Amino acid sequence: MVGISSFGGYVPRYRMNRMLVFGSMGWLNPVIITNARGEKAVANFDEDSITMAVAAGMDCLKGVARDSIGAVYFATSTAPFKERQNANLVAGALGARDEIRSADFGGSLKAGTSALLSALEFAAANEGEKAVVCAADCRLGKMASTQEMVFGDSGASVMVGGDDVIAEYKGSFSVAHDFVDHLRGANTKYDRMWEERWIRDVGYGSFIPQAIKGLCEKHGLNPAEFDKVVYPCYYGGARKKIDGMLGVEGDKVQDDMLATVGDSGAAHPLLMLSAALETAQPGQKILLVSYGSGCDAMWFEVTDNISKVQDGRGVSRWLARRADLDNYQKYLVWRGMAPPELGIRGETDKETRWSLIWRDHKAILGLVGEKCKACGTQQFPPRRMCANPECGVVDEMEPVYLADKGGKVFTYTGDMLAASLSPPAVYGTVSFNGGGRTVMDFTDCAVDDLAVGNPLDFSFRLKFYDPKRDITNYFWKAIPAVEEVK
Numbered sequence: 001m002v003g004i005s006s007f008g009g010y011v012p013r014y015r016m017n018r019m020l021v022f023g024s025m026g027w028l029n030p031v032i033i034t035n036a037r038g039e040k041a042v043a044n045f046d047e048d049s050i051t052m053a054v055a056a057g058m059d060c061l062k063g064v065a066r067d068s069i070g071a072v073y074f075a076t077s078t079a080p081f082k083e084r085q086n087a088n089l090v091a092g093a094l095g096a097r098d099e100i101r102s103a104d105f106g107g108s109l110k111a112g113t114s115a116l117l118s119a120l121e122f123a124a125a126n127e128g129e130k131a132v133v134c135a136a137d138c139r140l141g142k143m144a145s146t147q148e149m150v151f152g153d154s155g156a157s158v159m160v161g162g163d164d165v166i167a168e169y170k171g172s173f174s175v176a177h178d179f180v181d182h183l184r185g186a187n188t189k190y191d192r193m194w195e196e197r198w199i200r201d202v203g204y205g206s207f208i209p210q211a212i213k214g215l216c217e218k219h220g221l222n223p224a225e226f227d228k229v230v231y232p233c234y235y236g237g238a239r240k241k242i243d244g245m246l247g248v249e250g251d252k253v254q255d256d257m258l259a260t261v262g263d264s265g266a267a268h269p270l271l272m273l274s275a276a277l278e279t280a281q282p283g284q285k286i287l288l289v290s291y292g293s294g295c296d297a298m299w300f301e302v303t304d305n306i307s308k309v310q311d312g313r314g315v316s317r318w319l320a321r322r323a324d325l326d327n328y329q330k331y332l333v334w335r336g337m338a339p340p341e342l343g344i345r346g347e348t349d350k351e352t353r354w355s356l357i358w359r360d361h362k363a364i365l366g367l368v369g370e371k372c373k374a375c376g377t378q379q380f381p382p383r384r385m386c387a388n389p390e391c392g393v394v395d396e397m398e399p400v401y402l403a404d405k406g407g408k409v410f411t412y413t414g415d416m417l418a419a420s421l422s423p424p425a426v427y428g429t430v431s432f433n434g435g436g437r438t439v440m441d442f443t444d445c446a447v448d449d450l451a452v453g454n455p456l457d458f459s460f461r462l463k464f465y466d467p468k469r470d471i472t473n474y475f476w477k478a479i480p481a482v483e484e485v486k
Helices: 018-025 030-035 049-060 086-093 111-125 146-150 196-219 236-246 265-278 304-309 316-320 328-334 354-359 361-366
Strands: 003-010 014-017 039-042 069-075 101-105 130-137 154-161 167-176 228-230 285-289 294-302 368-372 397-401 407-409 413-415 425-432 437-441 455-466 471-480
Touching: 003 049, 003 265, 003 304, 014 018, 018 030, 018 146, 018 328, 030 146, 049 069, 049 086, 049 130, 049 154, 049 265, 049 455, 049 471, 069 086, 069 111, 086 101, 086 361, 101 111, 111 130, 111 154, 111 167, 111 265, 111 294, 130 265, 154 265, 167 196, 196 236, 196 285, 196 294, 228 265, 265 285, 354 361, 361 368, 361 471, 407 455, 437 471
Parallel strands: 069 101, 069 130, 228 285
Antiparallel strands: 003 154, 003 167, 014 039, 130 154, 167 294, 285 294, 368 397, 407 425, 413 425, 425 437, 455 471
């Protein structure tokens, strides 16, 4: 039996009320008020599709031995690199071993389910070996556009395999169409969409029913037999019409999270699936459908193992961990839509030294430290010699993945002179649980949120961006432990 064995989600801390957008830009395009209900999730200035995918993957892989992972797939339509495999950054940050299969999936909003189907095929062909799918998107719409109102940022992850399956994979059906509703060229920053009636009626309104009908005919099912139907569609009228065609209503239809997150692109079907699995019961049938250049329809059946992973992972805790982004101009700066003046300190040339990064890539991507085999001392960064002055042995170290161990605040400060897109820059010394200290930036918090001794989690983030060479560099930052965030 092959299927889903774990799931995870991630929603950025910051949320922006859509009326804030309308209040700033409604003068230019008053019709955007029709999409002004609720709020949208907004990635922090140091987040992108890779960092959100890693955060979702960390949520999914709680308690999972990293050396048991056989494949890591990354799905997004907003990959930071065109010629550098983004999935390898995700795999490295998750602590996966080098001897794995990795792949990027993109080009459409159904990239997440395409990656999931490939992961299931990988597991089936390799005696149930584990494969992890991480999806995230951080799409941009122009100011005063429908896309700016509707799009939200998030990540989602599922792990598939043959052991401890919580949702057995039963079958799928796909359709592919070169249907241009949303479009971004190779050098285009903003999403461009065609007429909304075209997208709503010909796109969502026909392709999703076509995929579901094909799945049901293939497997002798009726849509009404499913206990939970999961599909993205931010047009309320189209959703009601599709529900009516399928004969499903009420709690059977998974909430699309439009009012709390927004449409998060390639991640959205898996984010909704993650939310559905949080409350799923054994024996329930789940229908998952994606949309974008066609559709993938997938059938899962929940097993008795589901209770083992209903432990707080998923979407709910991230939805509860929120803070208002009440400044539209800050949003524009964070997304690179308005160039700020950062002063002389912000003009430093940050050339990337790839040979140095390669030598330290385990420590940089996976926050991998070391433990002394002789005395058990844990240290970071990795060094040949034990940091314990009473030991001092050389070349007797074993690697330790520190990213999921957490830590505590040792020192901290707020610096208004440092160049930052969210001043003051907050940084300090953190102590790792189990031993070792290092200097880190703090993020997703203000100075007043910190105190010496407070518990911390670690989050993979953008360290800096080099606009001269179009290179994003990543490292880990410290955030207040999720349970402590108010």
